[in-house]
Amino acid sequence: MIGLPNIxxxxxxAPCDKQSEAITGYAAxxxxxxRHALMACAVEINPDLEVAATFETDVAASLMTExxxxxxxxxxxGETLAKLPYVSNxxxxxxxxxxxxxxxxxxxxxxxxxxxxxxxxxxxxxVPGVAVHDILGxxxxxxxxxxxxxxxxxxxxxxxxxHHGEEWTLILTGSYQTENNSYHRGDLHIADETTAHAxxxxxxxxxxxxxxxxxxxxxxxxxxxxxQQVVGI
Amino acid sequence: MTEKxxxxxxxxxxxxxxxxxxxxDAEWLHKISTQQDARALSDLFEVYGPKLKGWLMARGVGNxxxxxxxxxxxxxxxxxxxxxxxxxxxxxxxxxxxxxxxxIDHKRKHGRMDVRDPELMKVIADDEVPSAEENFMTQQSSDxxxxxxxxxxxxQQMAIRMAFIEFKTHKEISAETGLPLGTVKTRIRSAINxxxxxxxxxxxxxx
Numbered sequence: 001m002i003g004l005p006n007i008x009x010x011x012x013x014a015p016c017d018k019q020s021e022a023i024t025g026y027a028a029x030x031x032x033x034x035r036h037a038l039m040a041c042a043v044e045i046n047p048d049l050e051v052a053a054t055f056e057t058d059v060a061a062s063l064m065t066e067x068x069x070x071x072x073x074x075x076x077x078g079e080t081l082a083k084l085p086y087v088s089n090x091x092x093x094x095x096x097x098x099x100x101x102x103x104x105x106x107x108x109x110x111x112x113x114x115x116x117x118x119x120x121x122x123x124x125x126x127v128p129g130v131a132v133h134d135i136l137g138x139x140x141x142x143x144x145x146x147x148x149x150x151x152x153x154x155x156x157x158x159x160x161x162x163h164h165g166e167e168w169t170l171i172l173t174g175s176y177q178t179e180n181n182s183y184h185r186g187d188l189h190i191a192d193e194t195t196a197h198a199x200x201x202x203x204x205x206x207x208x209x210x211x212x213x214x215x216x217x218x219x220x221x222x223x224x225x226x227x228q229q230v231v232g233i
Numbered sequence: 234m235t236e237k238x239x240x241x242x243x244x245x246x247x248x249x250x251x252x253x254x255x256x257x258d259a260e261w262l263h264k265i266s267t268q269q270d271a272r273a274l275s276d277l278f279e280v281y282g283p284k285l286k287g288w289l290m291a292r293g294v295g296n297x298x299x300x301x302x303x304x305x306x307x308x309x310x311x312x313x314x315x316x317x318x319x320x321x322x323x324x325x326x327x328x329x330x331x332x333x334x335x336x337i338d339h340k341r342k343h344g345r346m347d348v349r350d351p352e353l354m355k356v357i358a359d360d361e362v363p364s365a366e367e368n369f370m371t372q373q374s375s376d377x378x379x380x381x382x383x384x385x386x387x388x389q390q391m392a393i394r395m396a397f398i399e400f401k402t403h404k405e406i407s408a409e410t411g412l413p414l415g416t417v418k419t420r421i422r423s424a425i426n427x428x429x430x431x432x433x434x435x436x437x438x439x440x
Contacts, residue, residue, distance in 0.1 A: 058326050061375060085308070
């Protein structure tokens with residue numbers, strides 16, 4: 001019993017302010033599309049975030065009654081009824097995959113890849129051991145958010161970098177360490193624009209992360225800077 | 234852990250009014266999924282359509298686009314009605330989530346973003362109904378939540394509204410109120426925490 005926190009305290013405990021802000025933004029619908037998508041994935045694989053997001057989505061939904069309703073055009077419902085598709089009695093479509101590897105990707109990713117999973121992504125290698133796969137935007141995206149998957153081999157030290165705006169990282173496989181913390185599957189790591197960091201990927205499993213940044217990363221040393229010009233990250 | 238979560242899901246006592254609304258919604262959904270009853274869908278959107286449109290327009294969406302989104306949501310409710318489980322979520326929360334995700338989807342499609350993988354983004358943005366979020370969706374009714382919000386201090390209530398329905402960024406709120414950015418964030422955070430504690434206390438009483 002000693003030192004074990006009460007479970008309900010755990011569930012209601014704010015993981016940290018930045019995460020809490022992200023959850024509120026997600027629930028309220030005020031995040032950019034890329035960050036909203038990342039949160040949808042995070043909520044699916046992280047039970048603590050799920051509990052928090054569920055609560056705040058309920059709050060947001062219940063506050064809808066405080067917004068002035070706007071009458072629909074008289075024809076809207078009728079027009080919509082005329083468009084309704086035929087719905088056959090199909091079974092619920094949650095394709096429960098037996099392959100554990102496939103479960104590593106949150107459902108949205110699995111669905112997209114038609115059952116293939118994270119391993120069949122076409123990765124673009126950046127430096128030996130590190131590869132990316134663009135999902136939304138690319139290195140030429142100057143403004144707005146960019147979303148990509150990043151894969152790093154176990155034992156790698158990633159180049160030290162900082163970024164415009166916040167960098168949001170959702171860990172899907174493996175784990176990495178920064179100076180202060182270690183991050184595992186389901187962890188949401190929000191790095192401030194002011195801190196430069198060089199995560200160390202732990203030995204063993206590849207670390208695959210879903211990342212949202214704004215614009216390009218700023219590399220601290222010359223080698224990654226040059227590589228960045230060539231392959232882009 | 235599971236036990237605690239399971240108990241939370243039935244911890245709140247909804248008022249009679251919200252029970253009847255929830256029951257009414259659940260009956261409509263049942264009719265849609267089992268009998269393909271278009272009348273039930275129509276009734277449902279007589280109630281929820283204007284609310285959803287109001288929410289969208291408060292977000293700055295134009296009249297036509299707001300109605301397009303409401304129509305998409307209505308069709309989605311029609312095709313996905315069988316996935317709605319009143320034991321897990323209120324219809325209000327379910328339909329709110331559909332609308333919110335459609336709105337984000339709309340922003341993405343009409344923004345300047347270079348979509349690398351449109352299919353992926355479609356699936357992510359469409360991630361609505363059977364998501365894991367529903368697995369232990371608490372069935373706290375909207376009315377109960379609103380009662381708890383009403384018990385917060387005025388300043389806390391204002392902070393909650395700012396975060397969830399005024400649709401302003403923290404920076405905008407900071408500029409308007411003259412409060413430092415950090416203070417705005419702290420106030421919103423502590424108001425949400427106060428609401429959580431208030432709900433948790435009621436739950437404990439009921440256990």
